[in-house]
Amino acid sequence: MWNDYSEGKQTYKQLANKYHCSLRTIQRYIQKAPITQLKPPESKYLNLIIDTTFFRREFGVMVFMDTNSKKVVYYQIVKTEKDIYYKVALNRLREKGYVIQSITCDGRRGLLKDFMGTPTQMCQYHQVAIIMRGLRKKHQSQAGKELKEIAITLKNSTKNKFYLNLYDW
Template sequence: MQKNCPFCQNPHIRKYGVRNNIQRYKCNACLKTFTFKKKLAPLKIWLEFTEGKQTYLQLSEKYHCSIRTIQRYIDKSPKKALSFPQSKYSNLLIDTSFFHREFGVMVFMGTLSKKVIYHQIVKTEKYIFTRKHPTS
């Protein structure tokens, strides 16, 4: 299989060294450097973290990267993928899962849509994120 430059699709590429045990290439036409290693998908990691209940350590072992990399990918998971309820009113399920007493993830899920509406990293159980609104 012929490898092409991901930028200009030119088949004339050459090896251009190794960085972090990953082979780098350089295009002879556009002179850009690149690798053919697949990048991690933040949304996929977020779903495995929240729905699959996997820890940072488990995800880092699965994807062969550091725990800090997994933390960054979870932090930058696209918030647009989290859908907000269409109605003005909604029933919420709120659950917090703690990992090794160091931190937890609080997840707000709509009962009708069964989708995550909001998530927040928390440090302790006593940390208050919600406030009471006066009823009208």
């Protein structure tokens, strides 16, 4: 049950249906489960995706995942999202001997610079989200409609193809 919950990303309701018991029973089992330690990645070279997700106003989880191994290599419970938390976490990974080859993050101003020369980029989801915020759902102008179409192709385009689409637009 714990593996289904933690690795299979199952909700309490889905687990209750699968194991034919109440939602409360599932919650009790999960709360009693021992907390497992993160398994260190096999390679010392990391390409990280980093982000913080908030579940309540002052309860968030900052997560660092290695794209090569698809494993979480660091997490921390936080009350706010501050650049210093990310920098401290990166330093802890470096102190353990990991070489951080690249970082993909949500585009916070402080995160996209000053990571000790590590190549850093904004994730495509956040790039598209920023563009979409500036456009209406049903944009009136032809230019707005075209820009929306180009933005949607970002995740499937090569860098050159995307630049060409923008240039042609």
